Amino acid sequence: MFNGDVILNEALEEIKGLVEIKLKQAAYIQDLLQKNKELQHELDMRDKLKGGDSSESTKPDTSHEQETN
Numbered sequence: 001m002f003n004g005d006v007i008l009n010e011a012l013e014e015i016k017g018l019v020e021i022k023l024k025q026a027a028y029i030q031d032l033l034q035k036n037k038e039l040q041h042e043l044d045m046r047d048k049l050k051g052g053d054s055s056e057s058t059k060p061d062t063s064h065e066q067e068t069n
Helices: 003-049 052-059
Strands: none
Touching: none
């Protein structure tokens, strides 16, 4: 085998390893996105059970700050 072939084979192996890492990262990100979607659904359902909507869950509770006249 020529020296150039050895270098080419090493480069191809490195590329294969990088592609494998990239695929694992993509699968991990997809898993995180799915978990995020499930958690958001749970929050939405919780808010519906409380009688509010999902936008209220991110609002601070300021009911104790209301003044009485």
